[in-house]
Amino acid sequence: MPVRTVAGPVPAPEELLAAKGATRVSVVVPARDEESTVGEVVTGVRRAWVEEVPLVDELVVIDSDSTDRTAAVARAAGATVHAAAEVLPGLGSARGKGEALWKALHVTTGDVLVFLDADLIEWGTHFVSGLVAPLLADPGVALVKAVYDRPLLDAAGHEAETGGRVTELVARPLLALHRPDLAGLVQPLAGEWAVRRSAFERFSVPVGYGVEIAALVDTADLLGAEAIAQVDLGRRTHRHHRHDTLGPMAVQVLAAVEARLGRGAPSRAEGAVLTQYVRAAEGFVPRPRPVDLTERPPAVSVEGYAQRTEVRR
Numbered sequence: 001m002p003v004r005t006v007a008g009p010v011p012a013p014e015e016l017l018a019a020k021g022a023t024r025v026s027v028v029v030p031a032r033d034e035e036s037t038v039g040e041v042v043t044g045v046r047r048a049w050v051e052e053v054p055l056v057d058e059l060v061v062i063d064s065d066s067t068d069r070t071a072a073v074a075r076a077a078g079a080t081v082h083a084a085a086e087v088l089p090g091l092g093s094a095r096g097k098g099e100a101l102w103k104a105l106h107v108t109t110g111d112v113l114v115f116l117d118a119d120l121i122e123w124g125t126h127f128v129s130g131l132v133a134p135l136l137a138d139p140g141v142a143l144v145k146a147v148y149d150r151p152l153l154d155a156a157g158h159e160a161e162t163g164g165r166v167t168e169l170v171a172r173p174l175l176a177l178h179r180p181d182l183a184g185l186v187q188p189l190a191g192e193w194a195v196r197r198s199a200f201e202r203f204s205v206p207v208g209y210g211v212e213i214a215a216l217v218d219t220a221d222l223l224g225a226e227a228i229a230q231v232d233l234g235r236r237t238h239r240h241h242r243h244d245t246l247g248p249m250a251v252q253v254l255a256a257v258e259a260r261l262g263r264g265a266p267s268r269a270e271g272a273v274l275t276q277y278v279r280a281a282e283g284f285v286p287r288p289r290p291v292d293l294t295e296r297p298p299a300v301s302v303e304g305y306a307q308r309t310e311v312r313r
């Protein structure tokens with residue numbers, strides 16, 4: 001069965017709360033150097049879904065090695081803030097978005113985790129309710145992805161063209177070649193998604209930007225593509241990377257899928273080097289960038305996870 005597309009409006013608050021019952025919902029915002037936008041994301045979610053309607057039980061920012069005031073801004077806006085590097089320090093720390101999401105599993109209590117990027121510019125608080133609703137309504141759904149228009153903005157903030165460069169040039173072609181069961185996903189790399197803890201805690205998690213595509217493939221492998229739903233949330237804009245900084249992201253997305261094609265085979269080296277070139281007086285100069293391809297083991301396999309989770313719930 002294919003990925004499901006959820007149609008129709010987001011249910012009304014009272015309907016959502018009735019469906020929620022005792023289900024705990026955690027919103028998790030991974031953030032690296034996002035002091036200019038993280039405050040509005042946290043404030044919007046807190047007002048709409050903690051204060052006005054008690055849909056969200058905890059609102060957590062995972063500070064991913066920021067060197068700016070991200071943590072202070074997020075705390076002032078009402079989030080509980082954890083530094084990724086300080087969660088289970090005995091396990092060491094890696095840099096990356098996947099690391100932040102994996103660490104979130106160890107410091108949150110939700111049965112359902114909702115992930116929102118911290119660099120959102122145009123978005124709405126309906127992102128949270130829209131992502132949670134299919135999970136509350138149907139026990140057969142394990143993961144919900146956001147779908148939206150995502151214009152590529154130029155430096156002046158004007159719409160240049162449709163965004164999602166890694167999506168169009170890497171993720172979608174990869175799915176077409178290797179996972180046609182997931183080709184129905186409109187935004188496979190969307191950073192806004194929700195997942196049941198009972199699924200995510202069983203997945204191996206790439207520490208970098210491979211986390212989204214890995215979670216999709218792992219959910220489909222564990223439960224079938226029909227356990228994945230997507231919901232149309234309208235429009236979203238965010239801060240764009242330069243082309244050259246998207247290169248390492250592309251490597252991580254490719255490597256995450258590659259690792260899952262060869263399940264059971266020995267995993268590839270833990271890292272790769274992406275060499276890019278800049279022109280200088282002496283000609284083209286190589287700029288090698290190390291790319292971390294390591295994966296965290298399933299959270300359930302980490303000593304103490306079950307007890308910690310039990311105590312928390």
Ligand SMILES: O=c1ccn([C@@H]2O[C@H](COP(=O)(O)OP(=O)(O)O[C@H]3O[C@H](CO)[C@@H](O)[C@H](O)[C@H]3O)[C@@H](O)[C@H]2O)c(=O)[nH]1
Pocket residue numbers: 029030031032033034064095096097100116117118119188189190191192209210211212213238239240241249
């Ligand atoms: O080391 C990092 C890097 C990023 N982030 C945060 O993760 C979110 C997304 O990062 P960003 O660099 O803005 O990614 P995008 O260019 O937006 O990449 C898209 O595609 C990626 C690959 O699938 C997804 O991880 C992203 O969520 C998705 O928005 C933001 O809140 C970042 O602050 C971290 O927490 N730690």
Ligand SMILES: O=C(O)[C@H](O)COP(=O)(O)O
Pocket residue numbers: 150151152162163164165166167168189190239240241246
């Ligand atoms: O999802 C993607 O493809 C990357 O985040 C890049 O997005 P952008 O091209 O809209 O900046």
